[in-house]
Amino acid sequence: MAKDLYPNKDDLQKFVDARYRTAWVWQTVFLSALLIAILALSALILNVVDGAFGYVVYEFKKDPALVSEKPIDDLNQTELIALLKDNLSRGAYNKLNNEKVMETRSEGELYGLVIERIIQVKTLKTYPLFESLFNRAAIEAEVAEKFPGARLEFRSWLTPDFLTTPMSSRAEFAGVRTALFGTLWMVSIAISFALPVGIGAAIYLQEYASKKSLMNKIIQTNINNLAGVPSIVYGMLGLAIFVRAFEALTSGALFGVTDSNGRTILSAGLTMGILVLPLVIINAQEAIKAVPDSIRQAAYGVGATRWQTVWSHVLPNALPGILTGSILAMSRAVGETAPLIIVGASTFISVDPSGPFSKFTALPIQIYQWTARAQSEFHAIAAAAIIVLLVLLLTLNATAILLRNRFQRRY
Secondary structure (H helix, E strand, C coil): CCHHHCCCHHHHHHHHHHHHHHHHHHHHHHHHHHHHHHHHHHHHHHHHHHHHEEEEEEEECCCHHHHCCCCHHHCCHHHHHHHHHHHCCHHHHHHHHHHCCHHHCCHHHHHHHHHHHHHCEEEEEECCHHHHHHCHHHHHHHHHHHCCCCEEEEEECCCHHHHHCCCCCCHHHCCCHHHHHHHHHHHHHHHHHHHHHHHHHHHHHHHHCCCCCHHHHHHHHHHHHHCCCCHHHHHHHHHHHHHHHCHHHHCCHHHCCCCCCCCCHHHHHHHHHHHHHHHHHHHHHHHHHCCCHHHHHHHHHCCCCHHHHHHHHHHHHHHHHHHHHHHHHHHHHHHCCHHHHHHCCCCCCCCCCCCCCCCCCCHHHHHHHHHCCCCHHHHHHHHHHHHHHHHHHHHHHHHHHHHHHHHHHHC
């Protein structure tokens, strides 16, 4: 009878072989999923990089040698200002001077204005990076045939000047400085609103509210549902509340601002704060929940109040998870476009935001506006802007990891 309880050798071997085959199949499936993810991300990055670099065919509307007696590269600040004054209409020159006094501009800025407004570069065609690297001879032959007299130059659209130059109607002179500042302003306002409110709500729900309370269960269910609501719905909410209902506040009218309306960077920041608030609450709750109950019981055992326990023991131990989740939530806000369109982000603005009541644009809006243009040069600077946005997102994610590691070592 005892022998009947154990399988024979052949059946046991078949059973073991079947288990190993099943394990191998699932291992292959998981490895395939990883490889697909890596290939998809690599294709995305390569596609973006392919558009941000490559050969450019262009020509000058005016010959630089005929604009000035001296080569324009050798002109100093005073001579560049005189050149602009002589060649621009009075209205055009005064407009530029009102935006920023000519004498306070650097030689690089003035040189760029000469190229943009007087010499006037016209881009005829752009080539992507890989075609530029592997088909150089064919490109040169095509340019000689179709664009005789034009100049062929290998260009990186992502340059330091691209980061420090405001928006322009010409892709050759456009930059992301205004959009970058707008994004940073918006994220700062969103963090200032969502972080304290979200952490405070998480502490109450996890440490003070009764887990068996019907109201608490309803609130918890709604928070979880709000985390999955499409972002465009939050844009409509922001339009109704912050742009219209609270226009006196978001436009700055309560503080004496008269040249603005509710479509300001403050409205956008608060809308993004509302968008990421459910994520901040959920992440903070999970971090607080992960703190062992033994720490709380030890604090209560020595006479600590509930608030002293939360402040001195629970929060320090939960802080790495709270910061990581919060910063990752802000990364979502950086990449959102739909709420900003509804709230009223500008698609073209060349003035940097000077405060929370300023008109604004953001990197996703700028990328969307450039990719919608027909000209290939705008697609190239859109690719460069995408790289800037990716670097910003990676910086936020790296900050989350560094903060988590730092506080984990401390506590």
